[in-house]
Amino acid sequence: xxxxxxxxxxxxxxxxxxxxxxxxxxxxxxxxxxxxxxxxxxxxxxxxxx
Numbered sequence: 159x160x161x162x163x164x165x166x167x168x169x170x171x172x173x174x175x176x177x178x179x180x181x182x183x184x185x186x187x188x189x190x191x192x193x194x195x196x197x198x199x200x201x202x203x204x205x206x207x208x
Contacts, residue, residue, distance in 0.1 A: 168201055 165172040178184045184197060 164198070167198060168205070170201075170205070 159167075161172045161175050165175045168175075175184065178201070179186050183201075
C-alpha cells in the first residue's frame with residue numbers, strides 16, 4: 159500500500175502518514191495486508207472514524 163492509498167483509506171493527508179512514519183508509529187516496509195488493516199483500525203480509532 160502506498161502512502162496516498164493509506165491516507166485516502168483513513169481520510170487523512172499523506173503528510174500525516176509520513177509524520178506517523180517519522181515518529182515511529184508506522185514502519186515503512188513491505189508488510190502483510192492484515193497488518194495494514196490493523197494499523198488502519200488503530201489510526202482510525204485515534205481519529206474517532208470507526
